[in-house]
């Protein structure tokens with residue numbers, strides 16, 4: 001009977017056939033241990049010379065890394081492996097022999113691995129990171145679907161900028177100019193006025209010349225937008241959502257977190273509510289911690305965010321930033337118009353900002369004024385202004401960066417390992 005490594009749990013004591021690849025092996029005179037992978041997991045296959053015969057045993061000993069094969073054997077419990085079972089191999093049939101696979105079990109440099117990303121993805125660690133990513137996506141759909149949100153897909157090709165004009169990717173749209181989406185937010189605001197609560201999940205592009213462990217040129221963002229929700233309501237959605245995602249990964253990616261050596265005790269603590277600190281208090285905290293370089297009105301850099309996050313063992317919201325350093329669409333605090341009703345969610349353990357969100361300006365006149373102040377042209381945003389003309393309501397939303405979230409939850413240092421084929425400054429290959 002044909003099955004897979006993960007499904008084999010249901011076939012203890014039975015003989016099954018699995019199609020897979022040889023990821024590693026070791027052997028002695030009488031026994032060979034094959035490390036098999038099939039995409040669903042990694043499993044050990046034991047080949048005993050006395051069972052399989054001299055000729056087949058020699059063939060097993062000669063198998064090369066990444067050779068594809070069908071392996072037949074009996075699934076047996078094995079309490080030492082994280083999987084809980086292994087295979088007593090009765091026979092195997094090579095599909096294609098792999099010669100000189102470039103990624104050997106020894107250490108390789110980052111650039112070499114990145115050049116071989118199409119193959120590197122097969123390794124146990126990369127496999128685990130992608131499974132965590134997949135679980136975060138699954139739990140995202142689950143959370144928003146069970147809370148009455150409608151998934152809406154904003155366009156990728158746009159006629160104007162959503163976040164700021166300096167980081168736009170330009171392209172031609174026949175005779176017109178077009179840009180790759182930096183954020184679907186403006187379209188999601190239109191969608192919220194049509195469907196109430198909506199979320200999107202899609203690729204976004206930033207032509208940022210940043211070469212840090214947190215920046216990708218192409219990254220995926222989850223952008224919920226909610227009508228009739230104010231800033232505080234939105235923070236509650238955010239902490240519930242992120243808690244749900246972390247707890248789902250803990251529940252469904254036990255083997256992967258173990259492979260990654262992730263300290264799961266830290267993740268167990270990630271349950272709503274999350275602490276909040278105002279931008280004002282964050283500046284004071286930073287000064288107390290000895291940061292002399294920061295003054296009220298300046299944006300925080302990665303070291304500042306890390307220093308603030310250190311005070312907490314959960315993600316922290318930094319709220320109410322100065323309007324000057326935030327996007328044009330954020331609603332000013334009615335009591336204190338120099339700050340806006342916004343928050344960044346900063347992950348613990350130095351992973352930095354994973355969410356940016358705010359209540360949006362719902363007043364037509366104020367929105368027009370903001371456009372003028374930011375020197376944005378009226379025509380491209382005409383439709384966006386109309387949302388404030390026909391039944392405008394208080395509304396809020398946020399964007400969660402998927403790769404930074406994967407990096408934090410999986411405990412991976414650099415975002416380049418959190419997306420299948422990263423687009424980085426100086427890297428468009430493979």
Ligand code: 4AD
Pocket residue numbers: 162163182183184185206208214215216217219221223224353354355356357358397398399400401402403404415
């Ligand atoms: O803070 P940002 O720029 O917010 C927006 O784009 C809003 N329009 C979202 C909204 O309210 N709908 O980006 C949101 C998140 C950041 O917190 C970060 O996690 C991620 O997107 N992000 C990046 N991730 C990887 N590489 C980059 N260059 C990123 N830029 C932002």
Ligand code: MG
Pocket residue numbers: 344353355356
């Ligand atoms: Mg931001």
